[in-house]
Amino acid sequence: xxxxxxxxxxxxxxxxxxxxxxxxxxxxxxxxxxxxxxxxxxxxxxxxxxxxxxxxxxxxxxxxxxxxxxxxxxxxxxxxxxxxxxxxxxxxxxxxxxxxxxxxxx
Amino acid sequence: xxxxxxxxxxxxxxxxxxxxxxxxxxxxxxxxxxxxxxxxxxxxxxxxxxxxxxxxxxxxxxxxxxxxxxxxxxxxxxxxxxxxxxxxxxxxxxxxxxxxxxxxxxxxxxxxxxxxxxxx
Numbered sequence: 001x002x003x004x005x006x007x008x009x010x011x012x013x014x015x016x017x018x019x020x021x022x023x024x025x026x027x028x029x030x031x032x033x034x035x036x037x038x039x040x041x042x043x044x045x046x047x048x049x050x051x052x053x054x055x056x057x058x059x060x061x062x063x064x065x066x067x068x069x070x071x072x073x074x075x076x077x078x079x080x081x082x083x084x085x086x087x088x089x090x091x092x093x094x095x096x097x098x099x100x101x102x103x104x105x106x
Numbered sequence: 107x108x109x110x111x112x113x114x115x116x117x118x119x120x121x122x123x124x125x126x127x128x129x130x131x132x133x134x135x136x137x138x139x140x141x142x143x144x145x146x147x148x149x150x151x152x153x154x155x156x157x158x159x160x161x162x163x164x165x166x167x168x169x170x171x172x173x174x175x176x177x178x179x180x181x182x183x184x185x186x187x188x189x190x191x192x193x194x195x196x197x198x199x200x201x202x203x204x205x206x207x208x209x210x211x212x213x214x215x216x217x218x219x220x221x222x223x224x225x226x
Contacts, residue, residue, distance in 0.1 A: 033211050035153075042202055045212065094169055095210040
């Protein structure tokens with residue numbers, strides 16, 4: 001299928017670890033990206049090819065994939081990490097973003 | 107540093123064609139190696155991938171929009187453009203242009219986005 005499913009929201013306290021998941025059949029054979037979007041701003045690439053950190057992204061951000069689920073992990077969460085996070089993947093037939101997960105840092 | 111800037115009308119009437127241009131600076135489209143993309147975001151909603159064009163002119167569109175979308179490139183002006191025909195209110199969105207390093211993936215550089223409202 002060409003749907004990428006994300007939980008609408010995740011909440012963590014500062015200093016904790018946040019895990020944001022993205023699930024879909026297309027992930028079984030194709031790479032995924034993760035994007036961070038703060039209010040009023042364009043998205044920014046955080047993770048590409050499932051687990052590669054984009055230049056300038058803190059080491060606190062990491063990605064992994066198992067089967068049809070890809071996970072963005074943010075360690076030692078800071079208040080500045082509060083944002084919407086979107087996964088992206090696709091193939092020759094379609095390209096889709098996940099619905100997005102709002103990370104709230106309490 | 108690569109920069110992208112969207113431009114075009116902020117208001118389009120229903121049934122007309124939405125036209126936007128993305129001007130690239132700090133890098134040449136004709137150098138190849140990157141895919142010049144359009145993405146949109148409906149107000150308060152998630153991201154929707156529209157399509158991309160390579161400098162050679164090859165394109166790949168979202169199947170749900172394919173019948174209405176045309177993306178073109180003008181390497182002499184270092185610009186690429188989006189046309190979306192027969193628009194309705196459902197096409198009201200912020201439209202972003204971006205540069206992808208991996209066909210539809212690795213959208214590493216984005217424009218600031220431009221809001222297009224479809225209304226009579």
